[in-house]
Amino acid sequence: MSLVDRDLKVIWHPYTQMQTALPPMPIVxxxxxxxxxxxxxxxxxxxxSWWVNIHGHAHPYIAQxxxxxxxxxxxVIFAGFTHEGAVELAERLLKLLPINQKKVFYSDxxxxxxxxxxxxxxxxWHNKGEGRTKILAFKNAYHGDTFGAMxxxxxxxxxxxxxxxxxxxxxxxxxxxxxxxxxxxxxxNLKSNLACFIFEPxxxxxxxxxxxxxxxLNELMAHCRKEAVLMxxxxxxxxxxxxxxxFACDYVAEQPDIMCFSKGLTGGxxxxxxxxxxxxxxxxxxxxxxxxxxxxxxxxxANPIACAAxxxxxxxxxxxxxxxxxxxxxxxxxxxxxxxxxxxxxxxxRQTGTILAMEWETGNDTSYFNSLRxxxxxxxxxxxIILRPLGNVIYILPPYCITDVxxxxxxxxxxxxxxxx
Ligand SMILES: *Cc1c(COP(=O)(O)O)cnc(C)c1O
Numbered sequence: 225m226s227l228v229d230r231d232l233k234v235i236w237h238p239y240t241q242m243q244t245a246l247p248p249m250p251i252v253x254x255x256x257x258x259x260x261x262x263x264x265x266x267x268x269x270x271x272x273s274w275w276v277n278i279h280g281h282a283h284p285y286i287a288q289x290x291x292x293x294x295x296x297x298x299x300v301i302f303a304g305f306t307h308e309g310a311v312e313l314a315e316r317l318l319k320l321l322p323i324n325q326k327k328v329f330y331s332d333x334x335x336x337x338x339x340x341x342x343x344x345x346x347x348x349w350h351n352k353g354e355g356r357t358k359i360l361a362f363k364n365a366y367h368g369d370t371f372g373a374m375x376x377x378x379x380x381x382x383x384x385x386x387x388x389x390x391x392x393x394x395x396x397x398x399x400x401x402x403x404x405x406x407x408x409x410x411x412x413n414l415k416s417n418l419a420c421f422i423f424e425p426x427x428x429x430x431x432x433x434x435x436x437x438x439x440x441l442n443e444l445m446a447h448c449r450k451e452a453v454l455m456x457x458x459x460x461x462x463x464x465x466x467x468x469x470x471f472a473c474d475y476v477a478e479q480p481d482i483m484c485f486s487k488g489l490t491g492g493x494x495x496x497x498x499x500x501x502x503x504x505x506x507x508x509x510x511x512x513x514x515x516x517x518x519x520x521x522x523x524x525x526a527n528p529i530a531c532a533a534x535x536x537x538x539x540x541x542x543x544x545x546x547x548x549x550x551x552x553x554x555x556x557x558x559x560x561x562x563x564x565x566x567x568x569x570x571x572x573x574r575q576t577g578t579i580l581a582m583e584w585e586t587g588n589d590t591s592y593f594n595s596l597r598x599x600x601x602x603x604x605x606x607x608x609i610i611l612r613p614l615g616n617v618i619y620i621l622p623p624y625c626i627t628d629v630x631x632x633x634x635x636x637x638x639x640x641x642x643x644x645x
Pocket of ligand 1: 333460
């Protein structure tokens with residue numbers, strides 16, 4: 225039996241309507257920006273395997289570091305015990321973050337990093353004896369698929385089956401020059417009950433690569449600070465260079481209270497989540513009263529193999545050549561953006577750092593379920609490019625090691641698609 229037939233017999237894939245989806249594609253090997261199928265056909269991974277890969281596939285340096293760690297210590301309980309990798313990763317990550325970030329809490333993935341952040345905020349107020357319980361979030365937000373993370377995400381097709389069970393959240397529009405003052409008064413009106421504000425900084429990924437400006441985020445953050453509303457900066461997608469700077473919050477002067485990381489954290493090698501927080505948050509849990517403890521933990525908290533992968537990825541991330549690659553991709557993206565901006569089939573095109581997104585004109589509203597999606601997906605696969613359109617929104621966010629030749633190949637195929645589809 226072929227691998228695909230065996231797969232179809234036993235596997236249920238994520239975000240996949242199993243009745244109508246194309247059969248999954250077996251991948252046997254990865255190298256740099258490319259993935260290879262059973263027949264040796266090469267695919268450029270233009271979406272960094274669901275946004276996690278930043279240095280390329282099967283990176284030899286990360287592989288070596290992970291392999292060394294495997295022979296030393298594969299795992300140890302992280303309550304009552306510690307290990308070198310977890311401490312070193314925390315020390316090095318905090319050095320890259322806004323100065324107010326002081327403590328690192330480990331978990332397994334982006335959703336759990338968000339769950340931890342929400343619990344830190346809610347229990348912060350609980351421990352202080354103040355009943356702030358409401359959470360503020362953006363419309364169209366995406367913060368993960370566990371229940372708390374779903375609750376603070378925009379209500380959508382993804383959440384429809386669960387909407388009645390999700391806790392109530394106040395949703396506001398993305399900030400613009402026009403609405404910023406009204407958003408600020410909305411926050412002021414709610415403030416006595418607002419525990420925190422959670423946001424994807426500058427780019428809402430799963431919502432369709434929606435982008436907004438740093439000046440208005442900064443203004444909203446300053447206003448939250450004034451009203452003592454805690455801020456959770458969800459950098460799960462935007463962290464580690466995606467937006468051009470190391471973290472999207474590097475574009476704003478205000479500092480969040482809490483930050484969430486995953487995806488690029490291990491270079492896309494292992495599942496790992498991190499929630500960092502300020503001393504103020506941490507201190508609210510210090511007490512002789514055991515009930516003020518943060519009662520949260522996962523079996524694989526701070527897994528040493530995942531920490532080794534993250535440390536290796538950080539070595540690569542802080543090399544000057546990585547910064548140069550990010551800037552090179554930014555430059556090429558913006559040239560391509562100008563080139564296609566006025567094409568009649570291009571509804572809008574936008575860019576933040578290494579993320580380029582374009583909405584295909586379909587005559588209908590932009591939607592995740594737009595049927596053009598499957599046509600585009602197939603078209604680019606045939607051309608040896610993995611693009612995974614969000615409905616009629618095509619986006620490119622490659623590993624930073626992509627070459628000019630590979631990027632130009634993708635741009636050319638998009639231009640060709642604009643003519644042929
Ligand atoms: C992907 C994502 C998450 C969830 O991360 P998982 O590791 O998939 O659970 C949370 N927040 C943002 C902004 C994301 O893009």
